[in-house]
Amino acid sequence: MNDITYRLPQKRALVTELPGPRSQELTARRRASVAAGVGSSVPVYAADADGGVIVDVDGNSMVDLGAGIAVTSVGASDPAVVEAVREQVGHFTHTCFMVTPYEGYIAVAEKLAQLTPGDHEKRSVLFNSGAEAVENAIKVARLATGRDAVVAFDHAYHGRTNLTMALTAKTMPYKANFGPFAPEIYRMPMSYPYRDQPGLTGEQAALASIDRMEKQIGADAVAAIIIEPIQGEGGFIVPAPGFLPTLQTWARKNGVVFIADEVQTGFCRTGSWFASDDEGIVPDIITMAKGMAGGMPLSAITGRADLLDLVHAGGLGGTYGGNPVACAAALAAIETMTALDLSGRARHIESLAVPRLRALAEETSVIGDVRGRGAMLAIELVKPGTDTPDPVITKAIAAHALAEGVVLLTCGTYGNVIRLLPPLVISDELLDDAMTVLENTVRTLAAQ
Numbered sequence: 001m002n003d004i005t006y007r008l009p010q011k012r013a014l015v016t017e018l019p020g021p022r023s024q025e026l027t028a029r030r031r032a033s034v035a036a037g038v039g040s041s042v043p044v045y046a047a048d049a050d051g052g053v054i055v056d057v058d059g060n061s062m063v064d065l066g067a068g069i070a071v072t073s074v075g076a077s078d079p080a081v082v083e084a085v086r087e088q089v090g091h092f093t094h095t096c097f098m099v100t101p102y103e104g105y106i107a108v109a110e111k112l113a114q115l116t117p118g119d120h121e122k123r124s125v126l127f128n129s130g131a132e133a134v135e136n137a138i139k140v141a142r143l144a145t146g147r148d149a150v151v152a153f154d155h156a157y158h159g160r161t162n163l164t165m166a167l168t169a170k171t172m173p174y175k176a177n178f179g180p181f182a183p184e185i186y187r188m189p190m191s192y193p194y195r196d197q198p199g200l201t202g203e204q205a206a207l208a209s210i211d212r213m214e215k216q217i218g219a220d221a222v223a224a225i226i227i228e229p230i231q232g233e234g235g236f237i238v239p240a241p242g243f244l245p246t247l248q249t250w251a252r253k254n255g256v257v258f259i260a261d262e263v264q265t266g267f268c269r270t271g272s273w274f275a276s277d278d279e280g281i282v283p284d285i286i287t288m289a290k291g292m293a294g295g296m297p298l299s300a301i302t303g304r305a306d307l308l309d310l311v312h313a314g315g316l317g318g319t320y321g322g323n324p325v326a327c328a329a330a331l332a333a334i335e336t337m338t339a340l341d342l343s344g345r346a347r348h349i350e351s352l353a354v355p356r357l358r359a360l361a362e363e364t365s366v367i368g369d370v371r372g373r374g375a376m377l378a379i380e381l382v383k384p385g386t387d388t389p390d391p392v393i394t395k396a397i398a399a400h401a402l403a404e405g406v407v408l409l410t411c412g413t414y415g416n417v418i419r420l421l422p423p424l425v426i427s428d429e430l431l432d433d434a435m436t437v438l439e440n441t442v443r444t445l446a447a448q
C-alpha cells in the first residue's frame, strides 16, 4: 500500500538469537517482581513498534502477526493516534466522565452509533476492557428483561473477571481453581463446521441449541444470548452460515437480548466494520474493545436505546471508563481506518494469505482446516490423516517462527490453532515474507 508512511523500516532483521541478551536480563528481573500468573507468549521485550514490525530491546526487527491480540489494527504508533494522544494529554488526562464530562466521550458514542450495525436509535457506554464491556452488556440485559439466565457457547471466550470467566468455556488457563463462578450461565453447542457432523447446516445447529435452551432453561427465563460472531481465543471458529441469524430470530421472538461480543472481531478486522455485518445480523447490544483505540485501553457497549436507557442514572460507569486520552485515540484510529479503508485492506490480506494457507494444507498433512475472514485467519493443526488436534506441532510452529523473527499467536480449545492477526497496515512485502517463514516452518515440522 502506497498511502501508508512508516516510521521504522518494514523489514525482518535479526541481530541476535531470540530472546537476545537484553530480553533475557529482563526475563530474570521479571521473575523477581512480576507474578508468575501473568504469561507472555513471546519472551522478547519490545522497544518500538510501527506498521507490521516490533523492534525488541536487542535491536531485532520482528514481523508482527498478532497485533497485540488484534488491538493495533492501525499499527502500534499510528501517526494520527500519536498526535491525538499528545494533544489530549497536554490538556487533561482525566476528569472522570461521571464528574466533569467532556466532548470526546460523546464524539466516540456518536461514531459508534454510526458504525455499528442497524439504523435504530442507539446509546453507548464506554469502559476500559473487553471483560468490563461484557459484564455491563449482561447487566443491561438482566435489568431490561427482569430475567437471570445467560446463554454462552462452547469454545467461547469473554474475559477473566468473575462473570466473564463463567461465560468463558475453557478451564485451563482461564478458570481452573478460580471459582466459584457467577451463577445462571448456560452453555450451548456452537456451530463448528470442521468438527460438526458433515452436512450439518448453520440453521440445524442453531435449532439444536434452541431446543436445548427451551428444554433446559425455558425461553422466558433467558435474559441474553452472548456470542462471538467469529470465536477468538476458542479457535477462530466461523459458524456455518445461518447459525447466527437463526439464533437472533429466536432471541427476538422470545424477548431475549442478543449480544454480539465483537471485542476481537470489531473495527475492520474481518473486512467490515463489524463481523455482524457479514452475517446480516443486527445485535441488540454489541461489545467492542480490542481494535478500537489504536492500542489505548478503551471498550464500549452500543445497543438499542430502549434497552440502554432503562438503566437508572449511576447504574453504569466507572472511574476511568471513557478516559479522554483513550477517546482521542479512538477518534483518530477510526479516522485512520476510514482514510486507509482498513476493511478493504483486511479483505486484501485475506486474498493474499488464504490461497497460500490452502496450498500449504494440500501440500502437508498436518493442517486440518483453514478458516477465518479478512485479517482474522487461522489454521487448525492435526495429526496427519486424522482430525486429532496436535497442540505439540502448533507450539513448535510458533516457536520456530519466532526464532526466525515472526510473532505468531496460537489459540483454540485444544491449543492447536495458529492465528494470523496482523496489523491491518502491514505492507504486502512484509506479509509475504512472514507467510514464507510460516510455510517453511510448517513444511519442516510436518516432515519430522
Ligand SMILES: *Cc1c(COP(=O)(O)O)cnc(C)c1O
Pocket: 128, 129, 130, 131, 132, 134, 157, 158, 159, 160, 228, 232, 233, 261, 262, 263, 264, 289
Ligand atoms: C479479549 C476478549 C475479551 C476480553 O477483553 P479484555 O480486554 O482482555 O478484558 C472479551 N471477549 C472477546 C471476544 C475477546 O476476544
